[in-house]
Amino acid sequence: MTQPLDPGARRAILDAVDALRDWSVETLARLVRCPSTLGHEQSALEAMARNYEALGLSPRRVPTVPAELATHSGFSPPLIPYEGRDNVVAVHRPREARGRSLALQGHVDVVPEGAADMWETPPYEPSVRDGRMYGRGAGDMKAGIVSYLTAFKAMQLAGLQPAAEVQMQSVIEEECTGNGALACMLALPKADAVIIPEPGPGLDALYTAEVGVVWAWVTVSGRPAHVRDMQAGLNAIEAAQIIGAAFKDYEREMNDGSRIHPAFRGVNHPVNVNLGTIEGGEWNSSVATRCRIGLRVGIMMGYTAAQTRADIERIVEQARQHERLRGAQVKLEFKGFMADPCVFDTEAEIVRLARRNYAEVTGGSLRDYPATGLTDGRFFALYQGTPVACFGPDAVDIHGIDENVGLDSMHGITRTIALAMAEWCGVERV
Ligand SMILES: [Zn+2]
Structure with missing residues (x-):
């Protein structure tokens, strides 16, 4: 009253x-x-x-x-x-x-x-x-x-x-x-x-x-080498880029109309994946040893942070099978948001x-x-x-x-x- x-x-x-x-x-x-x-x-x-x-x-x-x-x-x-x-x-x-x-x-x-x-x-x-x-x-x-x-x-x-x-x-x-x-x-x-x-x-x-949000951090350790032997090395920055790019397909999929909760109808692209931070490399003439990227993955209503975490684990696991990541070490961590919509x-x-x-x-x-x-x-x-x-x-x-x-x-x-x-x-x- x-x-x-x-x-x-x-x-x-x-x-x-x-x-x-x-x-x-x-x-x-x-x-x-x-x-x-x-x-x-x-x-x-x-x-x-x-x-x-x-x-x-x-x-x-x-x-x-x-x-x-x-x-x-x-x-x-x-x-x-x-x-x-x-x-x-x-x-x-x-x-x-x-x-x-x-x-x-x-x-x-x-x-x-x-x-x-x-x-x-x-x-x-x-x-x-x-x-x-x-x-x-x-x-x-x-x-x-x-x-x-x-x-x-x-x-x-x-x-x-x-x-x-x-x-x-x-x-x-x-x-x-x-x-x-x-x-x-x-x-x-x-x-x-x-x-x-x-x-x-x-x-x-x-x-x-x-929306909900999960923060994920991916650290790639490559194989260092002088650029003159570039083929012998594995560039951690390039490898991290491949992993980051894999999330773009996921983002497209999650914004498909069939997945959008009625509360978000009419919102243009409600689920966003942001590659927010990147740090890595040591020297312009050295193949980068290590690179870490920080991602923010949005979650549509109807999905949970736990499901999204599992999706992220799957995407990273798939991406590391890429031929250019062969021999790379990939570490996935969850720090920051684990927030439900x-x-x-x-x-x-x-x-x-x-x-x-x-x-x-x-x-x-x-x-x-x-x-x-x-x-x-x-x-x-x-x-x-x-x-x-x-x-x-x-x-x-x-x-x-x-x-x-x-x-x-x-x-x-x-x-x-x-x-x-x-x-x-x-x-x-x-
Ligand atoms: Zn605020």
């Missing part, structure tokens, strides 16, 4: 969000200045702890402990150790719990900036141009985090607070394992609903489904609340977004049965060069979260 929000309270919350607009842009800029790539999330986590303290909450750290998570179906094999990179959570408790509890979740990690010299302004020096903030992580997903912070602060400014428990979770490794989200989900009581303000693809959008319940009340409030405050509508990438939303939906509203602002080039987010759009998302939270949790006077 949604408590109808008193029109006076509604007006007061929206006015407070408007009054906090500059504050939210400054808060976003502070977060974007934290270069929180894998292993370097500490400054962003500390900034989030300070943000929670400024709301009058007492943040605490939640460690990611592989030994405690390893038997969970949502666990992914880690890439690096977790020491010194603990997630941060904070919990608001009402004077009298009357409404339903809510978790506001966001990841602080960002993907690497790529070729920094190709950015118009440096990736970790936020710059506002034409109403958009540029910087790595501005869209994915620091703007969303700032939206929920601002929404909560606006309620306080309006003399109100949620009349239910509200969890805030700042997690690491959304971009490579999701283990930070899993650790926090398990460390906190199950909430009645979750909002994850992940960005939309160039427009304000609501995630209706997401997921369809979100878009009829859930938290989703309907988000859609309705968005329409009322912006006059537009949140676009349905079956995503060809993934979010932390799967943990709550697949393993906890908690309804998830994953929606967020218009962001462009989120894993590319000159990533940016629309500030008007962020403001609309903030207004939407504030009202959805007030209706879902109910409000009490501070």
Whole structure:
């Protein structure tokens, strides 16, 4: 039962969000200045702890402990150790719990900036141009985090607070394992609903489904030789290319119309295999001894990470039979995502609340977004049965060069979260 929000309270919350607009842009800029790539999330986590303290909450750290998570179906094999990179959570408790509890979740990690010299302004020096903030992580997903912070602060400014428990979770490794989200989900009581303000693809959008992903690493060791005896050697880089190419046939096969789940109908090429990294070779005049490639393999709804892992093992095994790989050593490892695909319940009340409030405050509508990438939303939906509203602002080039987010759009998302939270949790006077 949604408590109808008193029109006076509604007006007061929206006015407070408007009054906090500059504050939210400054808060976003502070977060974007934290270069929180894998292993370097500490400054962003500390900034989030300070943000929670400024709301009058007492943040605490939640460690990611592989030994405690390893038997969970949502666990992914880690890439690096977790020491010194603990997630941060904070919990608001009402004077009298009357409404339903809510978790506001966001990841602080960002993907690497790529070729920094190709950015118009440096990736970790936020710059506002034409109403958009540029910087790595501005869209994915620091703007969303700032939206929920601002929404909560606006309620306080309006003399109100949620009349239910509200969890805030700042997690690491959304971009490579999701283990930070899993650790926090398990460390906190199950909430009645979750909002994850992940960005939309160039427009304000609501995630209706997401693909799964497996990360695989293939290391080929060849036979070194001087280039003058090239035929005597086995070039590890060329061998790795043959293996990488074998995945292109698989990708084509997995995008065949017959395999596409209804939730992804109309999405052009939803299952993507990305050859993301390659390292290898020693010298331009030596036949390369060793080469390692890193692959990201997408998974259509209806398939599992376990099946995809078996497919990858089969493809690599077949490719190593290629005549040009004869004598090569091939090692296949799985580190990083082992993530199942997921369809979100878009009829859930938290989703309907988000859609309705968005329409009322912006006059537009949140676009349905079956995503060809993934979010932390799967943990709550697949393993906890908690309804998830994953929606967020218009962001462009989120894993590319000159990533940016629309500030008007962020403001609309903030207004939407504030009202959805007030209706879902109910409000009490501070
Ligand atoms: Zn994200």
